[in-house]
Amino acid sequence: MRNFARTDSHTLASYRGASGYAAWQKAQTMEPAALVEEVKKSNLRGLGGAGFPTGMKWSFIPKTHTGPVYLVVNADEGEPGTFKDRYLLERDPHALIEGMLITARAIRSALGFVYIRGEYVQPWRRFSAAVKEAYDAGLLGKGFDVVVHRGAGAYICGEETGLLSSLEGKKGWPKIKPPFPAIKGAFGQPTIVNNVETLCCVPPIIERGAAWFADLGTKTQGGTRMYSVSGRVKKPGVYEESVSITLRQLIERAGGVTGTGRLKAVVPGGGSAAILTADEIDVTMDVDGCRAAGTMIGSAGVIVMDESVSIPEALLVLARFYAHESCGQCTPCRESTGWIEKMVHRIVHGHGRKDDLDTILDVAKRGGGTTICAFYDGAIGPYISYIQKFRGEFEALCRA
Amino acid sequence: MPKVTIDGKEIEVEAGTNLIEAARRLGIEIPHYCYHPGLSIAGQCRLCMVDIEKTPRPTIACNTPAADGMVVQTETDRVKDTRRSIMEFHLINHPLDCPVCDQAGECWLQIYYMKHGLYDPRMTDEKVHKPKAVPLGPHVMLDAERCILCSRCVRFCDEITGTGELGIFSRGDRSEIGLFPGQDLENNYAGNVVDICPVGALTDRDFRFQVRVWYLDATKSICPGCARGCNIDIHVNRKRPHHAGGRRVARLKPRFNDAVNAWWICDVGRYGFDAVDDPERIRFARHGGVDVPLDDALGLLVAALRDHAPDEIAILASPDLSNEDLFALRRLAEQRGIRHIAVRMPPAAGHADDDFLLRADRHPNTRGAETIGLDGDVAAVLARARAGSVKVLWVIQHDLTASGFSPSDVAQALERVGTVIFTGTNENATSTLATLVLPFAAWVERDGTFTNFLGRVQRFRAALQPLGEALAAWDLFSRVLGMLGGTPAGGRAELWFRELARTVPAFAGLSYQSIGDGGAMLAGAPPTTAPEPPGRRAKAPA
Numbered sequence: 001m002r003n004f005a006r007t008d009s010h011t012l013a014s015y016r017g018a019s020g021y022a023a024w025q026k027a028q029t030m031e032p033a034a035l036v037e038e039v040k041k042s043n044l045r046g047l048g049g050a051g052f053p054t055g056m057k058w059s060f061i062p063k064t065h066t067g068p069v070y071l072v073v074n075a076d077e078g079e080p081g082t083f084k085d086r087y088l089l090e091r092d093p094h095a096l097i098e099g100m101l102i103t104a105r106a107i108r109s110a111l112g113f114v115y116i117r118g119e120y121v122q123p124w125r126r127f128s129a130a131v132k133e134a135y136d137a138g139l140l141g142k143g144f145d146v147v148v149h150r151g152a153g154a155y156i157c158g159e160e161t162g163l164l165s166s167l168e169g170k171k172g173w174p175k176i177k178p179p180f181p182a183i184k185g186a187f188g189q190p191t192i193v194n195n196v197e198t199l200c201c202v203p204p205i206i207e208r209g210a211a212w213f214a215d216l217g218t219k220t221q222g223g224t225r226m227y228s229v230s231g232r233v234k235k236p237g238v239y240e241e242s243v244s245i246t247l248r249q250l251i252e253r254a255g256g257v258t259g260t261g262r263l264k265a266v267v268p269g270g271g272s273a274a275i276l277t278a279d280e281i282d283v284t285m286d287v288d289g290c291r292a293a294g295t296m297i298g299s300a301g302v303i304v305m306d307e308s309v310s311i312p313e314a315l316l317v318l319a320r321f322y323a324h325e326s327c328g329q330c331t332p333c334r335e336s337t338g339w340i341e342k343m344v345h346r347i348v349h350g351h352g353r354k355d356d357l358d359t360i361l362d363v364a365k366r367g368g369g370t371t372i373c374a375f376y377d378g379a380i381g382p383y384i385s386y387i388q389k390f391r392g393e394f395e396a397l398c399r400a
Numbered sequence: 401m402p403k404v405t406i407d408g409k410e411i412e413v414e415a416g417t418n419l420i421e422a423a424r425r426l427g428i429e430i431p432h433y434c435y436h437p438g439l440s441i442a443g444q445c446r447l448c449m450v451d452i453e454k455t456p457r458p459t460i461a462c463n464t465p466a467a468d469g470m471v472v473q474t475e476t477d478r479v480k481d482t483r484r485s486i487m488e489f490h491l492i493n494h495p496l497d498c499p500v501c502d503q504a505g506e507c508w509l510q511i512y513y514m515k516h517g518l519y520d521p522r523m524t525d526e527k528v529h530k531p532k533a534v535p536l537g538p539h540v541m542l543d544a545e546r547c548i549l550c551s552r553c554v555r556f557c558d559e560i561t562g563t564g565e566l567g568i569f570s571r572g573d574r575s576e577i578g579l580f581p582g583q584d585l586e587n588n589y590a591g592n593v594v595d596i597c598p599v600g601a602l603t604d605r606d607f608r609f610q611v612r613v614w615y616l617d618a619t620k621s622i623c624p625g626c627a628r629g630c631n632i633d634i635h636v637n638r639k640r641p642h643h644a645g646g647r648r649v650a651r652l653k654p655r656f657n658d659a660v661n662a663w664w665i666c667d668v669g670r671y672g673f674d675a676v677d678d679p680e681r682i683r684f685a686r687h688g689g690v691d692v693p694l695d696d697a698l699g700l701l702v703a704a705l706r707d708h709a710p711d712e713i714a715i716l717a718s719p720d721l722s723n724e725d726l727f728a729l730r731r732l733a734e735q736r737g738i739r740h741i742a743v744r745m746p747p748a749a750g751h752a753d754d755d756f757l758l759r760a761d762r763h764p765n766t767r768g769a770e771t772i773g774l775d776g777d778v779a780a781v782l783a784r785a786r787a788g789s790v791k792v793l794w795v796i797q798h799d800l801t802a803s804g805f806s807p808s809d810v811a812q813a814l815e816r817v818g819t820v821i822f823t824g825t826n827e828n829a830t831s832t833l834a835t836l837v838l839p840f841a842a843w844v845e846r847d848g849t850f851t852n853f854l855g856r857v858q859r860f861r862a863a864l865q866p867l868g869e870a871l872a873a874w875d876l877f878s879r880v881l882g883m884l885g886g887t888p889a890g891g892r893a894e895l896w897f898r899e900l901a902r903t904v905p906a907f908a909g910l911s912y913q914s915i916g917d918g919g920a921m922l923a924g925a926p927p928t929t930a931p932e933p934p935g936r937r938a939k940a941p942a
Contacts, residue, residue, distance in 0.1 A: 154571070156571075171567070171568065176441065176443040176463055178463075323572055323573070324571070324572065325571070325572070326571060326572035327571055327572070328549065328570070328571050328572045328573065328574070329444050329549075330443075330445075330446055331444065331445055331447075331486060331489045331490055331548070331549070332446055332489045334489075334549065334572055334575060335489040335490070335492050335493060335573055336492075337573070338493070338528060338572060338573035339492055339523060339525065339573075342525040342526070343525065359522050366481075366482075366485035367489065369457050370446050370449070370458075370482065370485070370486065372443055372444070
């Protein structure tokens with residue numbers, strides 16, 4: 001976010017004025033293996049949701065492969081409560097291009113694809129203009145090309161293999177793994193899929209060194225990240241903070257709780273993260289801190305709910321989302337997201353039974369871990385945690 | 401080759417074999433819906449979960465190649481519980497309309513629910529509704545509510561026929577199978593999607609509501625529709641003759657044979673059995689337009705053959721006859737010294753090889769006829785007839801008037817022949833012109849073998865009794881041969897085959913036992929494999 005303050009931050013001139021593309025200059029003097037090593041040492045972890053160590057992912061490209069390697073940027077930001085990549089594409093598109101150039105050198109890729117969420121019109125315009133600027137300036141087109149591709153409105157296309165299917169012109173169904181994308185990805189070639197924000201972290205790592213980045217964060221995750229804070233806070237928006245910040249501090253940064261002023265619950269990492277109660281917000285907002293608290297940092301979409309918020313209604317919103325967005329490929333996810341939405345709908349509208357709650361919990365647990373992708377495992381985060389932590393509120397709505 | 405242990409039993413399999421196939425070889429069934437050995441791996445139904453040692457949770461068997469030292473359990477409590485869950489998910493939006501569903505009795509939802517489900521249903525909400533009774537093409541009907549979205553039919557059209565008519569549209573529990581805009585499922589292999597559909601979503605329009613599947617009996621057979629000789633099962637309805645308007649053959653289904661047709665058959669063959677139960681079947685012998693007892697007709701036939709000089713007699717044999725039939729006919733002709741005996745007809749117009757199984761030669765036994773030595777040209781026989789040299793013309797199964805010969809040539813030939821004798825299964829324009837008509841049993845009513853165009857000898861078996869007084873061709877020829885003073889090989893097709901194997905070198909060493917269910921090659925013919933499906937062939941670069 002270092003460039004966000006300037007109104008023309010999306011232009012090449014402005015980016016260059018703030019020492020933009022200096023990291024790329026430096027990277028060109030480094031061997032690919034050294035770039036991978038530097039990113040490994042920085043403890044950079046994927047910021048799209050899964051939190052996988054970025055340098056390690058890059059090193060999975062088969063060393064013996066002689067054909068093309070693709071770099072795919074996941075800009076299909078769709079996790080409920082998350083809007084950070086949108087700001088990066090709109091306000092710092094050259095940071096992404098620079099990150100892509102360095103990454104492409106590290107993984108020996110000559111072609112990158114940027115898959116932008118269909119609804120992101122302004123981000124797409126801004127990024128496309130930046131790509132044109134980069135071509136005109138000779139940054140792109142000399143050993144590395146970029147193709148900008150727009151999605152068509154499916155959450156599942158943010159899942160990395162669903163994205164690849166869609167990119168290949170097929171229905172956006174996640175692919176069965178193995179093989180993993182680093183072995184056989186886009187168009188059957190080794191492919192690295194990275195999130196927008198993750199790649200935007202690469203230039204500063206190369207410019208200032210892995211140690212500097214690692215020191216910004218915790219022991220197991222380096223750097224800062226962008227938290228999308230929304231809901232009942234005074235100043236909702238995107239906040240760049242060290243990953244060592246606690247959720248309590250982050251809510252204070254966003255101006256504290258509005259509405260009744262009394263906090264009820266927080267979703268720490270986008271819709272698919274398990275909900276935290278007001279007592280559970282002293283959690284460190286990095287990958288392992290959230291994992292230890294039984295939830296996940298995911299895409300760092302923080303949704304704050306004050307005491308006036310109905311948790312069953314909040315769950316209904318998410319249950320409808322998952323039923324709507326399930327791609328329909330795997331039976332457990334296809335069938336039970338719709339079923340659970342019907343049950344939650346019934347409960348919220350006063351036609352629920354208490355045994356519906358046990359049915360939802362049982363169905364969610366049974367379906368967990370049985371599908372091709374992590375979509376359903378994401379969906380059961382809220383199904384289970386909302387009901388377990390706020391069961392009384394659900395039971396109060398049930399008739400029998 | 402990797403060695404795996406499945407439920408305590410060890411087996412060595414070729415590298416790349418998945419756990420479903422490895423288990424199958426041990427006699428262990430891992431339940432599955434979307435997996436089909438002839439199609440790519442989809443991994444969607446999630447039913448084939450097994451426990452693999454050192455793996456934290458159940459894993460799908462279809463996408464797991466057997467690895468050396470792998471220890472697999474298919475019946476742990478965890479696996480059974482997962483299966484029960486997956487079955488529940490498959491069925492929550494299923495209409496459970498088994499009483500009116502054609503698939504009932506051969507439905508894998510029913511089978512696996514009884515084997516692996518048996519939970520108490522918990523779904524009390526309104527199910528998702530989707531289109532029902534949607535014709536996808538001339539042969540296939542879709543009920544989208546019954547569909548479990550295994551995608552086998554979609555993959556079949558993509559990977560086997562390469563025609564790509566089907567897709568899965570919409571998302572989540574609204575997903576449904578459908579046709580791409582402007583398409584119809586009318587490729588020549590469309591019927592196969594009904595076979596591979598594990599539930600009642602795709603049903604056969606020809607078979608729908610005709611007869612319940614549990615009244616059917618299956619007999620192993622060979623499709624007589626072309627020279628390929630696809631392996632099939634004939635499903636006949638003997639138990640409820642009043643169903644389906646008296647139609648005895650309910651349907652034909654492909655029978656796996658990786659040397660010939662793999663899992664598939666074409667629609668020309670699949671729906672080409674109408675003649676069997678057609679009202680125009682010849683059931684009784686006829687002389688001068690009047691039904692006569694079979695023995696009388698045989699006497700008239702023998703008299704015609706005996707009372708004319710061999711050179712005045714000509715026989716038009718058919719490549720629809722079996723090896724046994726043709727060999728018995730050869731013996732009969734030898735007995736009387738008849739030399740003018742022909743099989744080869746000009747092909748009917750519009751018949752060409754298709755891009756997969758169907759051959760332009762729509763006769764099952766042309767190669768057999770050639771091998772047995774009955775490969776004379778019909779044109780030469782007709783020329784002799786036109787010249788007035790033929791007094792007795794015995795036409796077997798052919799319809800000369802519908803052949804590729806010019807109608808005036810045929811008419812002229814038939815006019816100049818003194819006696820036209822017809823033997824066959826069904827009436828045609830030639831049978832109505834014949835003085836003497838004798839009935840043959842249809843292919844489903846007799847035993848025999850066909851030799852396909854690559855020299856593969858394959859058995860077909862009687863599934864039904866012949867109609868009326870119809871006889872298997874070899875049986876009729878045997879009787880005539882006996883009446884002419886010859887010695888028939890015996891009263892069963894197998895005995896004629898034994899005689900054939902002793903006489904014709906290409907058949908040497910073959911027997912019904914050695915042919916078995918999969919067929920055997922003629923001596924010197926190289927082994928065959930099923931052709932590569934068009935959907936899998938490398939596309940020419942654009």
